[in-house]
Amino acid sequence: MTARRTVAEPTPTRVGYGTLLRTPGAWTFLVPAFAARLPYAMLSAGIVLLIQSAYGSYGTAGLVVAFAAATQALIGPQTGRLSDRYGQAAVLLPTVAVHAVSVGALLALALGHAPTWTLFVSAGVAGASVPQIGAMVRARWVTRLSDSPKTLNTAFAFESVTDEFTFAIGPVLATGIATLVSPSVSLITEAALTVIGGLAFAAQRGTAPAPHPSVPGAEQASALSSPGVRLLAGSFLGVGSVFGAMTVTVAAFARAEGQPGLNGVVYGIFAGGSMLAGVLYGMIAWRRSVRQRMLGSYTLLVLGCSTLWAMPNLTALAIAGLCCGLAIAPTLISGYTLVETLVSAGAKTEAFTWLTGAIGLGLAAGSIVAGLLVDSHGARAGFVVPVVGAGIGLVALVSLRRLLDTPAGPGRIAAQGGAKVQLAGASKG
Template identity: 75%
Template sequence: MTARRTVDDTLSPGTPAPAGPDAAPASAPARVGYAELLRTPGAWTFLVPAFAARLPYAMLSLGIVLLVLDTHGSYGTAGAVAAVSAVAQALVGPQTGRLADRHGQAAVLLPSVAVHAVSVAALIGLALGHAPAWALFAAAAPAGASVPQIGAMVRARWVSRLSDSPATLNTAFAFESVTDEFTFVVGPVLATAIATTVTPSAALIAEAALTVAGGLAFAAQRRTAPARHPRTAGGRGPSALSSPGVRLLAGAFLGVGTVFGAMQVSVTAFAESVGRAGASGTVYGIFAGGSMLAGVLYGLVAWRRSARSRMLGCYALLVLGCSTLWAMPNLTALSVAGLLCGLAIAPTLITGYTLVETLVSDGAKTEAFTWLTGAIGLGLAVGSTVAGRLIDSGGPSAGFLVPVVGAGLGLVALVALRGLLVAPRDAATAAPVRSASGAQAADDGLRAGVPAPAGTASRDADGTGPRQLVGAGTGH
């Protein structure tokens, strides 16, 4: 599907365009299925190694907890070491994303997997040697900081290959969010199984081995890698955080991360309080399963509404779902509430990644994706820490207050600052479209940096309709 085809599908010549960025187009865009997406030339060559390389992302924190708990016998120490790793990953990940945009993904991946392997090996050796906590922190920080940002790199590859097909790109983001959810279901199960059947250190050895093997195989697929955008001589390269919209979305994703972190701790504590500790995995699996199901279905819908309005709607549903968790009287009710809460997770993440792609230039897309991923990781660390303290002082149900507060603050920020989620070139008010050829000319002019003629339209970046018309009125 080409950009011109997208415009033709959403507006016919002479049809008035929507009056604002949240208005529905005259007709729904063509639906793009997963089968069509996976037929994209070269897709499987990077998807398979990417899955192997991103699976450890969901194994590292739990593997650290299981190892340190076994060697030091302290939940507090184990949690603190895992938190150091998560915070380092959240803070350094965007910087590696920026380097990948400038120098290429392979140039960043090769040293990253090497540092990660050495750091994990050092952490295992120190833990088995019963080293003091500060030494574990010193090893956990580089172990987390060097985690390859495979999810962001895969999304950047989809963008580079599907830039002329926004509807297919939206499906690709849905596919990636479902894959993320799947890894966060399989990863902890795999880490626990290895730790309990072999030794706790074996779980981290497996995590490092998958990271190295998958990372190297992914880096070898240079043909599908996005183009490099090196910094120009005497100038600064594009920065994702220079966009206020990216900063807003990172804050919103921080709120989503608190949901993940608080749910993990609170579900475990609730299950233990009713004498069914083994059921915590099932309850959290239902929560994650609801998100996976919603993500699959979300990617199959030809959405009429803009990505901005969908982001606000999905996030509001997330807050609504989180608001009931604290009041659930038993595990069955908690499972149902968790399922409803999970149904809003993947659509929120998919729409956020769709939006952020429209807010930054090509030279900052990987960095932008890593800021969102890092925000989730940082929120997870904050959410689990705060929920643990509330549980200690107020009981298991108190931990479920963290998701509603964290997500609620994110929603307030999104609603109050929603104007920041419109791409700079989309800020003009819409006007009638003259012809499909004029729409194509507008797209070509925008790519070349040439102002489009008044009264022409370019496509909406998420494939839901035309972009706001350029040179056709006052800013929105």
């Protein structure tokens, strides 16, 4: 059996966000990254508004969005792997071009009332070509902070809060533009931000990780060949199902209560709880290992989700949603911290994109299943999905938690030079 390394925990030190943001070169990639990742949260809302406006069907719009999310979840890790091999700029330049063209094609097809199947093709390409900016930013933090694991933990917390913030304002921005101008302009804005932000981010080559080209004749190992990465991706499917089911079921519950206008408020409290927890997580000097923190926060997530179905009104649901949200960010931050320790420098971007893609795939599946349950059994039935999805993820994490240990000798998967290189690393965050 492979020996596991036991490392004495050092006395924790507090690392603030001020220290993080004073990292040399940080702002040069953070600003364009924010512009480039905002469209990630605008795309789904923009597609729904465009197709509903053109075809008058929320059902068709939902299916097209789910397909776009699925292609994004499946293709995203492949672009992440290419980024590790050839460099971020080499992948971003063609990716943003394809994305802009595919969004333009979707607009033309929808406005021209083309056959529905053509919408799936164009939206699928648009989803597959969404730049994986979040994963690329995390890979840059790893490069900049490789000698400071405590600061890296704060960086991952910062990124989680940024993700939550973009997902909070992205749909609002897309909806606002669609309402005030038109759904077409909403998607045009999304594509423009993707191109401008993506190109500006790609131009910051000085902070990008060095590429790890493959060695001719050697097999290139994927980050997914690590059992720990597969376990984390599976657990993130459960987290994604919570997002998807909450989006659909909260809306249905608010409508059933006769207050559909409060849907956004309740979901906003859920997302706000996650943002708050993410901010606090990055400010705490943790004594427990990152694996223990993930198991603890995931357990709290399942417990919180198990109460949703019993809430008698929207006020109670908002409080329960807040409790669920408080467990989301710590779970995600811990997962991203763990996956970074399980792969080498030549596979980190790909590993991050597998987790991000798993969330997107879980979101698509959760929204579809919750929608079917709501249609057939009422609004409360949709709250079964978060409990089951997150519950399965927790069972997998607890039963297979040893896969998250970082091997002291052979066992760490590297995707550089083509061969499976064995490296040591610490799993403490």
